[in-house]
Amino acid sequence: MSVRIIASQAQGGEGQPQTQTAIITRMLDYGMHPQQAINEPRWVWGRTWGEDYEGLRLEGRIEPETIEKLRKSGHVVEVVSNFDRLMGHAGAILIDDEHFLQGGADPRGDGAAVGV
Secondary structure, eight states, X not given: OOEXXXXXXXXXXXXXXXXXXXXXXXXXXXXXXXXXXXXSOOEEESOBTTXXXXXXXXXXXXXXXXXXHHHHTTOOEEEEOTTOGGGOEEEEEEEETTOOEEEEXXXXXXXXXXXX
């Protein structure tokens, strides 16, 4: 299937471009449905929601081996809860070449995907 339109939005301060990049990459490069791309574990590096921070925050669903490799590489890593609201909220839609709408809403927030 070739993709016609992908749209993604994210809330979460300075984490917005990180979240949007992750979601769009998952959809375009890995063929994920918008909901799957949003549901995948998230990370955010640095300042979020106006709070000064120089570390990397990872949801607890990220593989322990990955977390350990990041720490061994010198990163300051903080593991937060699964589907943590700190990771912001996102939504995405995909309109495929047959004009079918696919959408996703973030379980970290209270939104919904609705198509017409």
